[in-house]
Amino acid sequence: MISQGLLEKYNQPIPRYTSYPTVPNWEEPIKRDHWETGFTEQFNLLNSKEGISLYLHLPFCESLCTYCGCNKKITTNHSVEDVYIKALVREWRLYLRLMPAKPLIRELHLGGGTPTFFSPENLNKLLSTILQYAEIHPDHQFSFEGHPNNTTNEHLQTLFDLGFRRVSFGVQDNDPEVQFIINRIQPFENVVKVTKMAREIGYTSVNFDLIYGLPKQTIESMERTLLQTISLRPDRVAFYSYAHVPWNSRGQRLFDTKDLPPAALKMQLYRLGKFHFTANGYADIGMDHFALPTDELHKARYSGAGDGFTGSTRLHRNFMGYTTQSSTLMIGLGVSAISDAGNAYAQNKKTIREYYEAINNGHLAVTKGYFLTGEDLSFKKYILDISCKGATRFDPADLPLLEEFSFPQLRTLAKDGLLKWNETGLELTSLGHHFIRNVCSAFDLHLRRQQPAERTFSLSV
Structure with missing residues (x-):
């Protein structure tokens, strides 16, 4: 059973990631x-x-x-x-x-x-x-x-x-x-x-x-x-x-x-x-x-x-x-x-x-x-991997950006039991499959850098 606390925490406006950037x-x-x-x-x-x-x-x-x-x-x-x-x-x-x-x-x-x-x-x-x-x-x-x-x-x-x-x-x-x-x-x-x-x-x-x-x-x-x-x-x-x-x-x-x-x-x-x-x-x-x-x-x-x-x-x-x-x-x-x-x-x-x-x-x-820039192409791959197979492997060349924008959120997601990860890659848990959009958003650098001023996306839950 998914706790009410997790539902409230992760029920956020997030893209469906049919494209990246969205x-x-x-x-x-x-x-x-x-x-x-x-x-x-x-x-x-x-x-x-x-x-x-x-x-x-x-x-x-x-x-x-x-x-x-x-x-x-x-x-x-x-x-x-x-x-x-x-x-x-x-x-x-x-x-x-x-x-x-x-x-x-x-x-x-x-x-x-x-x-x-x-x-x-x-x-x-x-x-x-x-x-x-x-x-x-x-x-x-x-x-x-x-x-x-x-x-x-x-x-x-x-x-x-x-x-x-x-x-x-x-x-x-x-x-x-x-x-x-x-x-x-x-x-x-x-x-x-x-x-x-x-x-x-x-x-x-x-x-x-x-x-x-x-x-x-x-x-x-x-x-x-x-x-x-x-x-x-x-x-x-x-x-x-x-x-x-x-x-x-x-x-x-x-x-x-x-x-x-x-x-x-x-x-x-x-x-x-x-x-x-x-x-x-x-x-x-x-x-x-x-x-x-x-x-x-x-x-x-x-x-x-x-x-x-x-x-x-x-x-x-x-x-x-x-x-x-x-x-x-x-x-x-x-x-x-x-x-x-x-x-x-x-x-x-x-x-x-x-x-x-x-x-x-x-x-x-x-x-x-x-x-798309080279940066966009790299992070698009991570989002596609997570959407399509529930796992991805990180390119060492992306580590500075991952450290700055993605890893802080991955630590929170892992603490809540949604994924397992280290600096080489991540894998969703069974619980994490309920929150794929949230995990993908950790690699959305456009979203991480600047939250939209207006309501743009539907709630994730």
């Missing part, structure tokens, strides 16, 4: 020509060796889920599909001009918003156009996010025929009262139906997204959702902590904070989930993820895993969350999409109007970004 430290505006030059250099280094990842942000939803902090556009007007597809294709062609060779796509993900807002015909048109200008890596992984209420057999078959083998369904919670307050009415029968359809078509990884910490959740309601979820045996589950950021997400301002579970209850909900998942054959992959031994995420996490600081893994973490692919270069297409060149980040404009304006004027829509 987005609040990025610069705006980014120098577009600098990004384009750096992108081409990285493409020449990485394309033939690793291939690239491609993320398509499809922002439209027919209704607002009030818990959601994603960049989305609410509309029931499906004529927006064609205009948006044309912009995505134009943006892709702008990137193709920066690639001296044909891109080798290793990973492709459709996120949102609601990708299944788009008709199967339009998704086929979009993806067929993009893929005709590329080669597909023999070890590729294509995935998409589907809404159980509007994902049809035609969606699943169309994307399967294009090479998709993984689908993540946004379940969130099955309790009617919780669904009502978050404005996501989604009968469990719909989840059962789309899960069965996906498996019958041949999808090899059917995943569920669940959220703990939503308003009105209780131990009893969460247990029902967990048992219903496990009864369908999803290959992996993303069991996310609800991020309450009403200063960024206006929909969350509709919640009465009295309806949100306090930190102690929220941790109980997480521990209940972890108990049921691990008792039913799922392994704890890391930050909020569980997977069956047959799933690629499990195989990647535990492939060649060693003991202590030397543990290895094929697991990687980026803006799409945990992935089994090792491609360093990721292109984000669409409004607010983020690209990652390994040594630099660039984010597109956040409004559809500004995004269209940039693309229609014939230049990339990048507006915000960051070029």
Whole structure:
């Protein structure tokens, strides 16, 4: 049992570390020509060796889920599909001009918003156009996010025929009262139906997204959702902590904070989930993820895993969350999409109007970004190691910075039983796996040097 004192001590605003440095430290505006030059250099280094990842942000939803902090556009007007597809294709062609060779796509993900807002015909048109200008890596992984209420057999078959083998369904919670307050009415029968359809078509990884910490959740309601979820045996589950950021997400301002579970209850909900998942054959992959031994995420996490600081893994973490692919270069297409060149980040404009304006004027829509220093690259590795394998080894060249910024916090974390460490590296304890974000923050030099003046991140618990 985690003590109330530890919960209170470590329930702090901390990033989720899908990037380092984190987005609040990025610069705006980014120098577009600098990004384009750096992108081409990285493409020449990485394309033939690793291939690239491609993320398509499809922002439209027919209704607002009030818990959601994603960049989305609410509309029931499906004529927006064609205009948006044309912009995505134009943006892709702008990137193709920066690639001296044909891109080798290793990973492709459709996120949102609601990708299944788009008709199967339009998704086929979009993806067929993009893929005709590329080669597909023999070890590729294509995935998409589907809404159980509007994902049809035609969606699943169309994307399967294009090479998709993984689908993540946004379940969130099955309790009617919780669904009502978050404005996501989604009968469990719909989840059962789309899960069965996906498996019958041949999808090899059917995943569920669940959220703990939503308003009105209780131990009893969460247990029902967990048992219903496990009864369908999803290959992996993303069991996310609800991020309450009403200063960024206006929909969350509709919640009465009295309806949100306090930190102690929220941790109980997480521990209940972890108990049921691990008792039913799922392994704890890391930050909020569980997977069956047959799933690629499990195989990647535990492939060649060693003991202590030397543990290895094929697991990687980026803006799409945990992935089994090792491609360093990721292109984000669409409004607010983020690209990652390994040594630099660039984010597109956040409004559809500004995004269209940039693309229609014939230049990339990048507006915000960051070029990593050597120091950033070193500490990014420590954060990735901790996120992906729960251990890391220190580079002796970093010891002066580690001594100044990281080791003082490691001493406190070790005293509280969250990790074991010495000057060569660290390893999380079982208790520490509940506080991965806190441990990662010890290596966030930007956070250590200057605490943000405004509320930027969600609470860690």
